[in-house]
Amino acid sequence: MAESKLKNLSMEFAVNAIKLCESLKGHYSLANQFERSATSVGANIHEANYAHSKADFVSKMQIALKECYESEYWLELFLKAELINEDSFKSLNNQCGTIRRILISSINTAKENKQ
Numbered sequence: 765m766a767e768s769k770l771k772n773l774s775m776e777f778a779v780n781a782i783k784l785c786e787s788l789k790g791h792y793s794l795a796n797q798f799e800r801s802a803t804s805v806g807a808n809i810h811e812a813n814y815a816h817s818k819a820d821f822v823s824k825m826q827i828a829l830k831e832c833y834e835s836e837y838w839l840e841l842f843l844k845a846e847l848i849n850e851d852s853f854k855s856l857n858n859q860c861g862t863i864r865r866i867l868i869s870s871i872n873t874a875k876e877n878k879q
Contacts, residue, residue, distance in 0.1 A: 770866050771813075774806030777859045781835070784856065788847055798838035804831040805863060822874050829867045835860050
């Protein structure tokens with residue numbers, strides 16, 4: 765159940781990130797970096813569900829977590845550079861934060877079950 769929720773949340777986050785990137789005119793390289801990290805979160809979560817081992821699962825989830833942190837960086841940069849408004853920032857940052865917390869919990873649980 766938690767995996768399905770995580771997959772759904774990461775897909776929603778990716779879709780919202782793509783829509784935001786469409787609105788970032790004149791900042792294509794920054795939008796591209798954010799779009800790549802934001803969509804990579806869900807791609808790695810999806811890939812983790814087909815991992816060959818528990819270690820492979822943890823590795824993919826850790827990559828998703830790193831991409832989540834990177835996405836948060838880009839969102840903060842966009843806000844500080846006044847490329848997005850505070851409402852857009854809060855909405856996407858909250859989504860990203862929720863995904864991050866679930867990822868951390870999933871990684872910790874998988875590591876504990878591995879031992």
